[in-house]
Amino acid sequence: xxFTIQVNEGPYQHQASDSAYQFTKAALxxxxxxxxxxxxxxxxxxxxxxxxxxQDDRNVVNRWSDLAAKHNLDLVICVAxxxxxxIVDDGEAKRNGKDATNIxxxxxxxxxxxxxxxxxxxxxxxxxxx
Amino acid sequence: xxETKKFMxxxxxxxxxxxxxxxxxxVVLIGAAFEQDVSLAFVDDGVYQLIEDQDTSGLEMKxxxxxxxxxxxxxxxxxxxxxxxxxxxGLSIDxxxxxxxxxxxxxYAEKDSIxxxxxxxxxDLFAESEVMFNF
Numbered sequence: 001x002x003f004t005i006q007v008n009e010g011p012y013q014h015q016a017s018d019s020a021y022q023f024t025k026a027a028l029x030x031x032x033x034x035x036x037x038x039x040x041x042x043x044x045x046x047x048x049x050x051x052x053x054x055q056d057d058r059n060v061v062n063r064w065s066d067l068a069a070k071h072n073l074d075l076v077i078c079v080a081x082x083x084x085x086x087i088v089d090d091g092e093a094k095r096n097g098k099d100a101t102n103i104x105x106x107x108x109x110x111x112x113x114x115x116x117x118x119x120x121x122x123x124x125x126x127x128x129x130x
Numbered sequence: 131x132x133e134t135k136k137f138m139x140x141x142x143x144x145x146x147x148x149x150x151x152x153x154x155x156x157v158v159l160i161g162a163a164f165e166q167d168v169s170l171a172f173v174d175d176g177v178y179q180l181i182e183d184q185d186t187s188g189l190e191m192k193x194x195x196x197x198x199x200x201x202x203x204x205x206x207x208x209x210x211x212x213x214x215x216x217x218x219x220g221l222s223i224d225x226x227x228x229x230x231x232x233x234x235x236x237x238y239a240e241k242d243s244i245x246x247x248x249x250x251x252x253x254d255l256f257a258e259s260e261v262m263f264n265f
Contacts, residue, residue, distance in 0.1 A: 006263075008150075041153055080156060084149075112160040119261045120135055120164065127264045130150075 003027055004118030005037040008129025010045035011060035012053070017046050020128035021063055028071050036074045036118040037064075039107075041129065044087045047077045049104035061104050068106030075107045076114045137166045138259035141176035145194070146186060151179045152194050154265035159197075162204035169208040169259065170201075171252060176265075177215045180226040180244070195227065202231030202243055209243045212252050 005024055009016035024034055039046055051061050068075050077087055083096070089103040103109065119125040139158055145151040158170065172180060179198070186193040201209070209229060216222055229243040247255065256262065 040157075041149060081153060112157055113163070115157065116161040116164050116166075119137070119263070120133055120166070125261050125263070127262070129264070 001027075001124060002033045002035050002122045004035045004115070004122040004125050006115065006125060006127040006129070007037065007039045007043035007046060008041045008127065010042040011051065013042070014130070016128040016130070017043065017060055018058075020126075021060070021067070023126065023128070024073070025067060028067075034071070034073055035122045036076055036114065038115040038118055039075070039077045040081055040112075040115065042085065043129070044077045044082045044085050047075070047082075047087050047104050047107040048102045050102050065104050065106040073106070077103070077107055077109045078115070079109050079111055082109050135166050135260040136258060137161065137168045137261045137263065138171060138256060139168070139263045139265065140171045140173065140256075141179055141265055142174045143265065144175040144178040145184070146189060146191055150265045151176070152192075154263070155194065155197055157263060157265075158201070158206060159204060162206065165205075166261075168206050169210060169255065170206060171210045171212070171255065173212040173215050173252065175215075175219075177211055177219065177221060177226075180209075180211065180229075181221075182225065182227040198227055199229060201229065205231075207231040207241070207243055208245070210245050210247050210252060210255060212249055213246050214249045216246065 005020055007017055007020045011017050046064055053059055067073055088098050088101045089109050090101055092109055093101050141154055143150045184193055184195040223246050230240045231243050232238040233241050
């Protein structure tokens with residue numbers, strides 16, 4: 001089955017990102033297709049490479065990046081939500097005059113149309129959040 | 131992308147306390163460009179999103195409630211509000227904004243967008259939808 005995954009909450013504060021990751025990983029292992037993972041609301045905070053969780057805890061951000069590298073996943077961060085919360089790539093930094101970037105490997109910033117397209121193109125949209 | 135799906139945007143939270151309501155509305159507005167069969171549902175505290183005469187001046191937050199009245203222009207004509215959710219909060223349809231859309235086929239006659247439906251009817255609407263966006 002073809003899925004699009006929506007992640008609505010940030011890392012550590014809320015289990016939504018963990019559950020989304022576990023679901024995505026399990027679906028891929030079962031041979032399903034993940035069309036896209038879309039990060040919205042505080043979910044965009046899953047895409048900053050600047051986190052440094054304690055060593056005895058899981059690394060939520062790196063886990064997404066590693067999964068993306070392994071399975072060629074499309075991890076998309078909503079641009080409007082990212083601008084509010086300070087998730088920045090090179091293009092955004094240039095456009096908005098910011099002096100740094102923080103996007104993690106494997107993520108890209110794009111518009112809400114990517115979520116709607118994912119919902120249309122996939123057989124299931126699965127939403128993780130409150 | 132000519133495929134048309136039945137979209138259901140479920141709004142469950144009050145505005146301003148969290149950003150879900152406002153960012154949900156942003157998805158609806160962007161999604162309108164994809165010309166899908168769109169419905170909106172307002173349940174639980176989500177019914178507060180449609181209260182008329184909202185004043186956020188004391189909050190220093192943008193009052194985004196006028197945006198709902200633009201939905202008709204985005205071809206969003208089906209807005210379902212759950213009866214029980216209104217009643218549980220001491221509200222009725224008279225407390226909500228009057229939202230309309232213009233019917234091109236009837237000389238742009240103004241028609242009501244909001245329908246109050248029971249919880250059981252809402253469940254049927256959810257079951258019929260193909261894509262559920264949850265906010």
